[in-house]
Amino acid sequence: MRAPDLIRFARDAATGNPLRTLLLVLAMAIGVAAVVVLTALGDGARRYVINEFSSLGTNLVIVLPGRSQTGGFNPGNAITSTPRDLTIDDAQALLRASAVHRVVPLAVGTSEISYGGKLREVMVAGTNTHFLEVRRLSLAQGRFLPDGDWRRGASETVIGAKIRDELFGVEPALGQLIRVGDRRFRVVGVMASTGQGLGLNTDELVIIPVSLAQAMFNSNTLFRIMIEASSREAIEAAKTQVTEIIKLRHEGEEDVTVITQDAVLATFDKLLGTLTLAVAGIAAISLAVAGILVMNVMLVSVTQRTSEIGLLKALGATGATIRAAFLTEAAMLSLAGAVLGYLLGQGAAALIRQLYPTFPAYPPDWAVVAGLGTALVTGILFGVLPARQAARLDPVQSLAKR
Amino acid sequence: MGTALIELSGIERIFYLGDSEVHALRHLELRIDAGDYVAVMGPSGSGKSTLLNLLGLLDHPNAGSYRLEGRDVTTLSPVEQAHVRSERIGFVFQSFHLVPRLTAAENIALPMTLAGIDPARRAKRVDQALKDYGLANRASHRPDQLSGGQRQRVAIARATIMQPAMILADEPTGNLDRATGEEVMRLLEELNARGVTLIVVTHDTALGARARRQLLMEDGELRHDTSNA
Numbered sequence A: 001m002r003a004p005d006l007i008r009f010a011r012d013a014a015t016g017n018p019l020r021t022l023l024l025v026l027a028m029a030i031g032v033a034a035v036v037v038l039t040a041l042g043d044g045a046r047r048y049v050i051n052e053f054s055s056l057g058t059n060l061v062i063v064l065p066g067r068s069q070t071g072g073f074n075p076g077n078a079i080t081s082t083p084r085d086l087t088i089d090d091a092q093a094l095l096r097a098s099a100v101h102r103v104v105p106l107a108v109g110t111s112e113i114s115y116g117g118k119l120r121e122v123m124v125a126g127t128n129t130h131f132l133e134v135r136r137l138s139l140a141q142g143r144f145l146p147d148g149d150w151r152r153g154a155s156e157t158v159i160g161a162k163i164r165d166e167l168f169g170v171e172p173a174l175g176q177l178i179r180v181g182d183r184r185f186r187v188v189g190v191m192a193s194t195g196q197g198l199g200l201n202t203d204e205l206v207i208i209p210v211s212l213a214q215a216m217f218n219s220n221t222l223f224r225i226m227i228e229a230s231s232r233e234a235i236e237a238a239k240t241q242v243t244e245i246i247k248l249r250h251e252g253e254e255d256v257t258v259i260t261q262d263a264v265l266a267t268f269d270k271l272l273g274t275l276t277l278a279v280a281g282i283a284a285i286s287l288a289v290a291g292i293l294v295m296n297v298m299l300v301s302v303t304q305r306t307s308e309i310g311l312l313k314a315l316g317a318t319g320a321t322i323r324a325a326f327l328t329e330a331a332m333l334s335l336a337g338a339v340l341g342y343l344l345g346q347g348a349a350a351l352i353r354q355l356y357p358t359f360p361a362y363p364p365d366w367a368v369v370a371g372l373g374t375a376l377v378t379g380i381l382f383g384v385l386p387a388r389q390a391a392r393l394d395p396v397q398s399l400a401k402r
Numbered sequence B: 001m002g003t004a005l006i007e008l009s010g011i012e013r014i015f016y017l018g019d020s021e022v023h024a025l026r027h028l029e030l031r032i033d034a035g036d037y038v039a040v041m042g043p044s045g046s047g048k049s050t051l052l053n054l055l056g057l058l059d060h061p062n063a064g065s066y067r068l069e070g071r072d073v074t075t076l077s078p079v080e081q082a083h084v085r086s087e088r089i090g091f092v093f094q095s096f097h098l099v100p101r102l103t104a105a106e107n108i109a110l111p112m113t114l115a116g117i118d119p120a121r122r123a124k125r126v127d128q129a130l131k132d133y134g135l136a137n138r139a140s141h142r143p144d145q146l147s148g149g150q151r152q153r154v155a156i157a158r159a160t161i162m163q164p165a166m167i168l169a170d171e172p173t174g175n176l177d178r179a180t181g182e183e184v185m186r187l188l189e190e191l192n193a194r195g196v197t198l199i200v201v202t203h204d205t206a207l208g209a210r211a212r213r214q215l216l217m218e219d220g221e222l223r224h225d226t227s228n229a
Ligand SMILES: Nc1ncnc2c1ncn2[C@@H]1O[C@H](COP(=O)(O)OP(=O)(O)O)[C@@H](O)[C@H]1O
Pocket: B015, B016, B017, B022, B023, B024, B042, B043, B044, B045, B046, B047, B048, B049, B050, B051
């Protein structure tokens, strides 16, 4: 039988029993759609996290006080013990390292702010002028903290967009004096709104010079030192140099944890990649179920079409031709199901992206290929048994069947 | 005597049903010449259909040899037997056996489609057959839109489309009224007149009498073999 005839014959056989065909195509479609949607979610989560991390800034090396036992990124360990303060002097010393481009000390605490009788509790970040660029943030109004001696610093503050709205409403904020803790600060800038994300939300943040923050919190230690390496290639060198310098300054004791953004990213990348793979595997099980359904329905079809198979044999069809006819039908149904499922899955993923614009719910290419491939292979594989059964039928007895 | 189309010798066909044996054909010796018109008659269960299935290579004897056009066909492989069915044998059944989802034209074309003949040649021959059998305006009708007589005409057109050496018809008029049955027999006889060997199973003695040669089966044996002059 010629291929186009085989395809037409299989198509007619499939459309001759619409309910059976619909059932099979739907079963296959659900399996493939599940693979597409679930991997879109999994991979979307991975991309989302990576994007968020990248938006924190590039070529980042972060120094945390306290030694993490595992040496890897473990925020739980990182804050438990603080044997020696991580000071502004430590931070400044890091500027000597050749692989280091910029250094941003960060002290964090909470404090009360007030303006015009309005009072509220806020997060206060003490830092320096490079904070803005290193964290890839931008201003909505005014300017950022000026460059200068990290140990002094003027009583100037940059406030988050939400703080600005709450304290000042429609009035201009720039140039106004607000009270933070027991000190008065002049508002010199307003941060652009960042919205909710994995990164630091600056909307409700009040930024002041690091020395003033430490005085306010009555503490010498820094929460973090953020370092921008001079290039991507210099990240490892920066990490080594930074560790060396701090160790020297801390009487030879390595009591800080130095992490690179790459390491954190790689961990998340691997974690979420594995998750996506697992989810794809679970979805693939529904494809196997669909395959078994294909087999059963095709077996029923062979029984229903017994007399037709007998006729085909009487008309000179070989066993191979009959096998090919049934296999083609199984493959066509699987293919139709796979394509429908792919479209459904892509549609659902697009809907998710529409509903959550920040979430990149795109199925990875490998998952689409694997989903379509698995559907076809299972369809054909589970079609083999019914096809062979059909080819083996005895023509005389088949013809006698009604 | 003309050239032998069919030579059966020592044919036995036994069905085993649990412990019992049914001897459907017993030591059958038969020779049918090319171009002959043979009616196979006899009571129900006498082995007529079994004989026809055997001649059509749909069934295999338990013993004996079957030579078709001088070639021993019982020892052929299943694929070779399928090719013989495709090229040398046309079947006409009592219950028509048309594929319900295919049109009349597609049903007629089916043997050629299965044989892998190209669509252009197929279309040409099917068009001719539709005209020959008065089905030209029924080409795109499905079997359920056709009368019994039209269905059997489609079946005959299908049986002849590969230009076989012989037509095997098992009670071709069994499901038709007398007049329509007459018409179907006339079509088959016209084919025979053009040289196709015609073997018809019937238990209608009047129809059987029209054949040049009558075989009377009884209990799996050939009881009478009479030839009209
Ligand atoms: N597949 C089979 N299994 C068992 N017995 C069968 C089978 N086919 C035919 N027979 C038996 O063989 C005998 C001849 O049957 P058949 O050739 O169909 O007779 P006819 O066509 O003359 O009515 C009958 O007794 C029938 O019951």
